Amino acid sequence: MGELRKDPVVDRWVIIDPQRVERGALFQMEEPAGRVEKPCPFCQGSEGETPSEIFVLGEPGRKPNDKGWWVRVIPDKNPILRIEGGLERRAEGMFDLMNAVGAHEIVIETPDHYGDWSSLEDVQMRRILETYRARSLDLRNDRRFRQVMVVKNHGRAVSLFEHPHSHIVAFPVVPKGIEEEIQGVISYYRRKERCVFCDILKEELRMGRRSIFESRGFLAFAPFASRFPFETWILPKRHSPDFGEIKGEEIADLARTLKATMGMAFQTLANLSCSLIMHTGPLHEYSRPEYHWHMEIVPRLSKVAGFEWGTGFFVNPIPPEEAAARLKGERTSV
Template sequence: MPELRYNRLNDTWVIISKERAKRPHDYPLIWEDKKKVDKKSCPFEPGHEHLTPPEVFAIRDPGTKPDQPGWKVRIIPNKFPALKPSEPFFRTSEAIHDLMGGYGFHEVIIDTPDHEKHINDFSVEDLVLMFTAYRERMRQIYSERNIYYVQIFKNHGKEAGKSLYHSHSQLIALPRIPKRVETQIKQCRHYYREKERCLLCDEVSFELREGVRVVHDNDHFIVYTPFASAFPFELKIVPKIHSDDFPSIDDDMIFSLSEAVRVAVRKLDRLLKNPPFNMMLHTSPPRRDLPYDPDYFYQMDRLFHWYVEIFPRMAIHAGFELGTEFFINPTPPEDAAKYLREINID
């Protein structure tokens, strides 16, 4: 029996197709990586720092110098940026059309110096370094006056849009809040107005009590398959305690997050044989230094609840999905959670 399920956070609906329910081995289970590039010509290799633009941030061994080896995570501007900090920030129109200047940041986070290590092999320590770099760079960029949102994401595997072999994440800082984020913040606000509770806090406590969609949890985080998952084996990694602002979390939280993400990614890897996926970090827009005004959009953010989501990319979104934003998911999230709970990762 198919079912339509509501994703309150995104204000979208999903068709969960129970009859054609796909089990893990109904998916291809043979995934191509981005074509392997020889270490010698890889621009992300230690010793090849001169092949990239100068670094803007790095976590490095004591005593090593910028743009030299000795780094553990290295952040550089994208060589072909979609947006640039040197572009002017402006808003204007061209007759009936509205446009803005291409101001912003587009950076690459080289999350390991190891040419052959990918996120499915990352240790908790590797992930701690990666998330720490995310946090530090986000703090820096959020101090820019005209940046309204920072999206950090990781594309793993060719079908997920990975662009270069050596493991990396990307950061795009935007001069306005994107639609999906605006919708999520509005939905959190509506929910709060009605219930005086946080939407994701409610979801987390319900899922923990219910158990059927939970894959893993630790002191600070829960990993679960959302009730209205748009993608088969979709995962959400959410802090258990309300927190709207990823850049403000402490090292203890970073460690817990890394443990939770390691379990999530390894379970996907073992169950679905290194599937392609996108991982996205969603957090509040930067705080604006203004007197509090409940109707001012950029102050709605305090009701948001930051989280990480993972979208496995085992099916192509075709005309129906692009035309309607309605998704068809052939693996019920309750089944996905069961398979993922049962798979052994060590």
Template sequence: MSVIRTDPLTGFTTIFAPERAKRPIAIAKTAPFDEDIQVQMETDPFAEGKESETTLEVYAVRTSQSEPNQPGWSLRVVANKYPALIPSNDPSSDQNSYGVHEVIVECPQFETQVTRLGLSQFQEIFRAYRNRVAVHRCDPQLNYVIVFKNQGILGGASLGHAHSQLVASQVVPESLSQELETAQRYLEQHENSLFSTFSQEMPSGFSGLVTSTTHFNVVCPYASRFAFETWIVPRTLRTHFDDSTDQELDDLAQTSRRLLLALEEILGSHDFNYVIQTPPFDTTKESGYAWSLRIYPRLAHLAGFELSTNMFINPVFPEQAIKHLKKQLGS
């Protein structure tokens, strides 16, 4: 039986259709051949020793003896060579096209699966995110920043080497503006944050809570657009990601790594996206908004229905995802 739900924060509508999981798939996604991996490794521009193939680094974690833009690093951040936005005020360009597009290279060796990185590497990654968001906050021409990871073909990755990206812009996406308006309206009406309800039981009996840590709640949204979509939300309901403490980032590194490994155990090796959704720089805690890390497993292509209606079809109810995740995480 199909069920239609609308997410209380995002406004996205999802049709839950478990029967869709039984449909035959004649077009399979094949794993890359060994020779394909070899070619990727040989041509990998992000590998240690190929620093000249990227732009100059703007942030790096490296040994004390090493020099910038030379080997000896464990993480590098560089400007994207093919940016979506350009950090220049060219009078001939669109006035809103000013921005920053960076790549966070997450490890020096060729590795396609971020889950194969260790906890200390995850900690470095999230510290790098915080640093870069804080840096761009200081630019008065920028209003908003998003950090995201594309892994695999369905996730939109163009290079196999584990990396994530950051885009800072003058323009705040309309979807985020709608989230902010919804959060503000909910706070005014109920005197508490809508984000605080994600881990609580709804009147319908639904509870999105998967597990809790010292600093975070792991939840599956009521109207998940993707099978096993999962969010990590700070229990303090901290507004901005770059205000996170070292202790919170260490917890986030461990929690996200455990969660990605659990999803891999349940779904097998799969493509995915994750996004750190943090509000515009001028957002205050009085908005009722909290940043979150949102994980979107990509088990199938978006098709004509989704693209034309902005509605989504999901074969897995969040209740089922929560049950599997709790079992895998031992919570």
């Protein structure tokens, strides 16, 4: 089993796992194994080739692990965190570590091998979001977990499987990126007694230059200090720290917002690869009412250069105002 080790300088947890399948490719200095296209284990009719399902939305009367599903959740065959066992928090000299225990699930988003988030029907997009909510609510019953995250990778650059899918991961620690946002939210709140994300939302709605799509409950926009070309955030207008508390009508609004936003991205950027990450608050005693959940979409257009990796300082050649204009199909002067 892998280990979670904490960097004592910046309190960042890292998974060290010598059993990872990507290990082999490291020594050969070659591309990882080819992408899985067809035959595809996620297609309808291949249910027997995947681990047994954990959760499913499908036709009434359907038998488990059979056809007739709309959305299907299975354990990842190559999980970054394993569900079995205790955390066994311990010290090694001055260092902290624990077992890499957690949950790693795959959401097979549609039986349609070639479906993408811009072309799925509204009802299917809602089912995917309902699945995220259901898994988020269920995983928090396991008191070992402090954070549930949803990550969707789309496109050749970021995903091994062509079939539309996403990952749900439950962590026994709060990931550094979320912890940093929480610290920022709390410090802004102390100074202004307001939520920084609610303020951003008001400002972007008022100004409009960086907004990409607005629905009743959500705003998609290019953030002021975008790190990446065409980086997009989707914020709920209602302040809530926890995606798990999303209401039915908000799911419908978010489904529309995601479809429209991804549609614009696919139209503007040919062969787009991107990652979509759900940033939601930690669970139980680690949750903070000041936090404001949201989604971040990061297109993978250029490889992040050594400079960015080494310094944490991003250089973005596309101003977010231009990104928003291009996504909306407006003429730009560039």
